[in-house]
Amino acid sequence: MAEARLPEKGLSYYRQIRNIVLGSITGLAFLVAVTPLLAIIYVAYDRGKEALSLSFVTTMPSGFPVGIEGGILNGIAGSLILIVLASLLSVPVGVWAGLYLWDQSHTRLAGVTRLLSDLLLGVPSVIWGVVGFYVFSTNTGWGLHWGFSGLAAGLTLGFIMIPIVTRVTEQALRDVPRSYIEGALALGATRFQVMRDLAIPAAITGIGTGILLGVLNVLGQTAPLVFTNYYNTGIPHSLVGSNGSVGDLAMQIFIYIHEPSKALHVKAMAAALVLTVIVLLLDMGIRLLSWGSRKYARKG
Amino acid sequence: MAAPEHEQGDSLLSQGDHRPPVVAPLSFLAPDPDETLEEQALARSAPPTETTLKNLRRASHSQILRSERLFHLTLRLGGLFILLLFAIVLGVSVVEAWPSIEKFGWSFLWTSTWNPHRHIFGAWTYLVGTFWVTGIALIFAIPIAILSALFLSDYAPKWLVGGVSTLMEMLAGIPSIVFGAFGIIFVVPLMRDHVEPFLANTLGRHFDFFSGDAMGYGILSAGLVVGIMVIPLVATVTRDSLVMVPRETVEAAYALGSTKAEMVYFVKLPAVVPGIIGSVILGFGRALGETMAVLLLIGNQASVPTSIQDVGYTISSLLANTFTYAVIDPLFSAAEIELGLILLVISLVVNTLGRELLLKLMGGRLAGSVGGG
Numbered sequence: 001m002a003e004a005r006l007p008e009k010g011l012s013y014y015r016q017i018r019n020i021v022l023g024s025i026t027g028l029a030f031l032v033a034v035t036p037l038l039a040i041i042y043v044a045y046d047r048g049k050e051a052l053s054l055s056f057v058t059t060m061p062s063g064f065p066v067g068i069e070g071g072i073l074n075g076i077a078g079s080l081i082l083i084v085l086a087s088l089l090s091v092p093v094g095v096w097a098g099l100y101l102w103d104q105s106h107t108r109l110a111g112v113t114r115l116l117s118d119l120l121l122g123v124p125s126v127i128w129g130v131v132g133f134y135v136f137s138t139n140t141g142w143g144l145h146w147g148f149s150g151l152a153a154g155l156t157l158g159f160i161m162i163p164i165v166t167r168v169t170e171q172a173l174r175d176v177p178r179s180y181i182e183g184a185l186a187l188g189a190t191r192f193q194v195m196r197d198l199a200i201p202a203a204i205t206g207i208g209t210g211i212l213l214g215v216l217n218v219l220g221q222t223a224p225l226v227f228t229n230y231y232n233t234g235i236p237h238s239l240v241g242s243n244g245s246v247g248d249l250a251m252q253i254f255i256y257i258h259e260p261s262k263a264l265h266v267k268a269m270a271a272a273l274v275l276t277v278i279v280l281l282l283d284m285g286i287r288l289l290s291w292g293s294r295k296y297a298r299k300g
Numbered sequence: 301m302a303a304p305e306h307e308q309g310d311s312l313l314s315q316g317d318h319r320p321p322v323v324a325p326l327s328f329l330a331p332d333p334d335e336t337l338e339e340q341a342l343a344r345s346a347p348p349t350e351t352t353l354k355n356l357r358r359a360s361h362s363q364i365l366r367s368e369r370l371f372h373l374t375l376r377l378g379g380l381f382i383l384l385l386f387a388i389v390l391g392v393s394v395v396e397a398w399p400s401i402e403k404f405g406w407s408f409l410w411t412s413t414w415n416p417h418r419h420i421f422g423a424w425t426y427l428v429g430t431f432w433v434t435g436i437a438l439i440f441a442i443p444i445a446i447l448s449a450l451f452l453s454d455y456a457p458k459w460l461v462g463g464v465s466t467l468m469e470m471l472a473g474i475p476s477i478v479f480g481a482f483g484i485i486f487v488v489p490l491m492r493d494h495v496e497p498f499l500a501n502t503l504g505r506h507f508d509f510f511s512g513d514a515m516g517y518g519i520l521s522a523g524l525v526v527g528i529m530v531i532p533l534v535a536t537v538t539r540d541s542l543v544m545v546p547r548e549t550v551e552a553a554y555a556l557g558s559t560k561a562e563m564v565y566f567v568k569l570p571a572v573v574p575g576i577i578g579s580v581i582l583g584f585g586r587a588l589g590e591t592m593a594v595l596l597l598i599g600n601q602a603s604v605p606t607s608i609q610d611v612g613y614t615i616s617s618l619l620a621n622t623f624t625y626a627v628i629d630p631l632f633s634a635a636e637i638e639l640g641l642i643l644l645v646i647s648l649v650v651n652t653l654g655r656e657l658l659l660k661l662m663g664g665r666l667a668g669s670v671g672g673g
Contacts, residue, residue, distance in 0.1 A: 015559055022561035026455045029447030030464070033535060036528045037471040040482045047485055096378030103375055113379040115652075116386040122651030123389060124589025126616040127644050130623070130637060131392045138627070162385060190364055192371045220475020223591040226620050250477045254592060257481045269485060272478045283470045 041276060048270030056270060066233045067256055068263050072271050074247030077235050078150070081246050082225075083215055085154025085239075090161035091211055097162070098169025098207075099195065105170075114170075120163035129227030132156030137228045149244030150236060153229030157221060161214035168213055172206020173199055205289060212286045219279055222250040231255055249275045393641045400634035408638060414602050416626075421635035423642060428604050429519065429612035430643070433594055434587045436523025436608070441530045441587075442580055446569075448531070449538035454564050465539065472532035480593035483525040488597065491524075492516030496609050512609030517599035519612045525597055526587050534583040541575025541661055542568060578657030585650040589643065591616040615643045 011019075045052075056071040063069035097117065104110045136144050136152030146152045176199050184194045200207075225231075225248055232245040239246070249271060256268035394401075400408065400421060411422020452465050496514035504511030512518075545568050553567040569576075599611025600621055619640055626632040 011559065015562070019559040019561040022565055023455055026447045026451035026564075029444045030451040030456075033444050033448040033531045034464075034467065034471070037474065037532065039486070040474060040478060043482055043486050044478065093378070093381045096375075097382050098378075100375040100377075100379040104372070104379075109376070110379060113382050117382045118655055119648050119652065120382070120386060120389070122585055122647050122655075124591070124616060124643055124647050126589065126591050126619045127389065127393065127640050127647075130396070130619065130640050131389050133623070133627075134392045134396055135388065159385060163382070166382065190371075191368060216473060220477060222475075222477045223616070223620050227623060250475060250592075253477050253481050254596075257484050257596065265485060268481055272481045276474055276478050279473055279475060280470055283473050287466065287470075 041273070044269045044273040044276060048266055048268075048273050051266045051270035052273070057274060060235075061233055065259060065261065065264065067252070067267055068261065072247075072249065072252055072267070072274065074233055074235055075249040075252040075271065076274075078232065078246035078248045079219065079250070081150055081239070082154045082157055082229075082248060083219065085151060086157035086161050086218055087211065087215065089155050089158030090165050090214060093158075094162045094165025094210075094214070095169050095207060097166040098173065098210075099200075101166065101170040102173040102199075103191065103195065117163045117166050121167065125160070125221055125223040126227075128156055128160050129224040132159065132224055133227040146240045147242050147244060148228060148230050149241060150229060150239040150246035151244065152240075153225050153246070153248075154239075156224045156228045157218040160218050160221065160224065164214040164217055165207075165210050168210025169203070169207050172203040172210060175206060176202040205292070209286050209290045212282060212289070216279060216282050216286065219282070220250050220275060222248075222254050225251050226254075249278075389644075393637060393644055397634050397638040397641045399631055400638040403631065404635075404638075408635075409642075412604060414635075416629065416632045419631055421631070421638075423615075423639055425602050425604050426613055426615045426618055426639055427642070429598070430588065430614040430616070432519045432605050432612060433523045433526060433590075433598065433614055434584060436519060437526035437530055437587045437590075438580065438584060440524055440527035441534055441583060445531045445534035445579075445583070446538055446576060448535040449542055450564055450569070452535065452539045453542035454560075454568070465536075468532050468539075469536055472536060474529075476529065476590060477592045479525050479529050480596035483521060483593060483597045487521050487525055488516035491518075491521050496520070499609070509607055510609070512607040514609065515599070515611065517597060517611055518609055519598060519605050520608050522594045522598040522614075525593050526590050529590065529593065530583040530587050533586055534579045537579035537582060537658065538572070538576050541572045541579070541658070544575075544661070545571050572661075574657050575661045578654045578661065581650055581654035581657065585647050585654060588650065589616055589647055590614075591620050595620050615639045 057076060058073055059071035060073050061067040061070040097113070101110050101114055101117070105114075132152060132155070134141075134143050136146050136155060137148055139145050139147060144152075180198055180202065181194055184198050185191075189197070229245050229248065229251070231251045232247045234247070236244055236246055238244050253268050253271050253275065256264040256271065259265075404411070404421065408421065408423055409427070410424050411420070412424035413420045413422050414425060415421070448468070452461065452468065456464055492514050493516075496512070496516070500511045500514065502510075549567060549571060550563060553563040558567065594614050595617035598614060598617055600613055600617060601611040602613050602618075603610070605612045619636055623633070623636055626636045
C-alpha cells in the first residue's frame, strides 16, 4: 500500500513520540518472534557440526549405544518409505475427495464432507497415533494386526495427509476460471470431459502443491510413529509384522535426545539440522511451484 | 413449449453485457446448450411438432445422463472416504474409551487421582497441566505475534516485506521435534542457570507462584517453546486479515489527521478483531495438541503445578509417553484414550470456532495446519 510520508510538523510532542514508539515496538516484536526461530537453526548447526559430513547422511548408525558412530541413513530411508506409503494412500483418496467437493460443491453432503475434512485437519497428532494403533498395529481385538511396522505408520501418516490434499485440491480446482468451464460446457462437453481435459490439467500444479504440502506436514510428525512404528536402527526387509519397523528421522532425533549421552546429543542436533533443511527446501520448492503457476495463470 | 424458450433466448440476448454473471454450480444439470440452439433453429425455420422436439431431447439426454450419473456417483464415493475417516477417528476414540467412560462417568473430569494399580483414574492433573502449558504459550505468543503481524502488514519496508513474510511462513514449518531438541539443548540450561533463579530471587520473594527449584524442565520451559512454535501461525493469519482492511478505512483515518501509529493501532487493529480472535483460537488449538516438544520439556510428573517453575504433564505427552505400557490393562488404556477424547473434542470445537471466524472474514480461503507433531 503506497503511502505518502505525512508532514508531522505541528503535532504535539506526545503524538510524535507515540508515533515513533508504537511503530518501533512492532519492529522489535518481529525481531523477538524471528530470533528464536533462527536461533533454532543456528543452535542445531552449532551443536551438531562435529557430526556433520557427507558420510553422516550416507552411513548406517553403529557403535554402542547404537548411533554413537555412523550416520542417519536408516532414518532418511525410513522417512522416505513412510512418505511414499502415506502418499500412496492419501493422493488418490484426497484428490478424489477434492474433485467431489469441487464438482458437487452445492450439495448438502458436500457441505458436511467439507466441514468434516476441515475438522480432520485439526485432529491432534497423538489422536492419529491412537487411531493408527487400533486400526493397524494392535495385536489384540479388532484391527489389522500388523504390529509396530512401517506399513502401519505410513498409512497413519496417510490418514493425516488426506484432509490436507483434499483441501488444497478443491482450492486449486476452484481457482480454474469459471469461464473456461462454462465455455467447455457450452460447447457440449460432458462434466467428465470437462474434468479430465480441462479442470485437472489447469489445476495440476495446484494439486501437486497440495500433495507436497501434505508431505511437508507429515515429514516431521513424531507422535503418530510412537504409537505405530517406533524405531529401527536398520532397514527392514518387510514392512509388516514384528520386524517391520522402519527408522525415521524425527523419531531418531527423539530417541537420541532422550539418551543421557553428549555424543548422541550432537548426532541428534545434526539430524535435526538435516530434517530442518529438508523441510525448508521442500517448503521453498512448494513456494516456487505455486509462484510459477500463479505467474502462468496471470499470463493466461 | 418451444415458444417460451424462444422468448427467453431473445430476452437474454437483448440484455447484452449487463447480464449478471452466471454463478450456477457446475453440477447443475442444465439442458445441453447445444440442444437449445438446435431447438431455437428449428423453431425459427419451421414450427416443429411437439413429438419431434421430445424425441430429440430424450435421445441426447439418455446418452449423457447415463454416463453423467455414473460419474456423479463415482465422485460421491470419494467424499464418502472423508466421512469414513472421520467416523474411524471418532469411533475408535469412543469405543476404546468406553470402559472408562462407563466406570467413572463425569467425575473423571475432576478427579485428580491417577493410580493404575488401584484402578482409579481422573483427568484433572493432565487437564490442568495442558491448560498451564497452553496458557503460558499464548500469553507469551499473542502480543508478539500480533505486533509482528502489524510490522509485516504496515511497517516493514516494501523491499523487505516479501522476504520477511516468507521467512515467517517458512519458519512455521519447522517440525515440533526440532523445537523439542532445541529446548533440551538450549532452553533448559538457560532456564535452569539464569531465568528461573532470577525469577525466584525477584518476583518469587513476594509471590510463591514464581518461586521453586530451578530445574530447567517444567511448564515454563514447555510453554515458552510451544509459544515460539505458535508465533508464526498466529502472526501469519493475523497478517492475512490485516491486509484485507479496506483502503478507504485507512485513508479516512489519515484524512482525519491521524499519525501512522494512530491509524494502525486505533483504526486498523480494531477493524480486524474477529480475525485476531480467529488466529488466536487457531494458535490455541495448535498449542493444545502439541506433543513431542512438551514431552521432552515438561518433566513428565503427574502433579498439579502450583508454581510456574513446577513440572507437570499434559494429555498429549502422557499419551505419547505411557500409552504403549497402558495397553496391557484395558481400563488403564481406556482412561488414557478418554483423556485423548477430551483433547480431541476440545481441539475440534476450538478449530471449528477459529475456522468459522476466519472463513467469514476471508471468504473461504484458509490454509490448513495440522496440530501437534
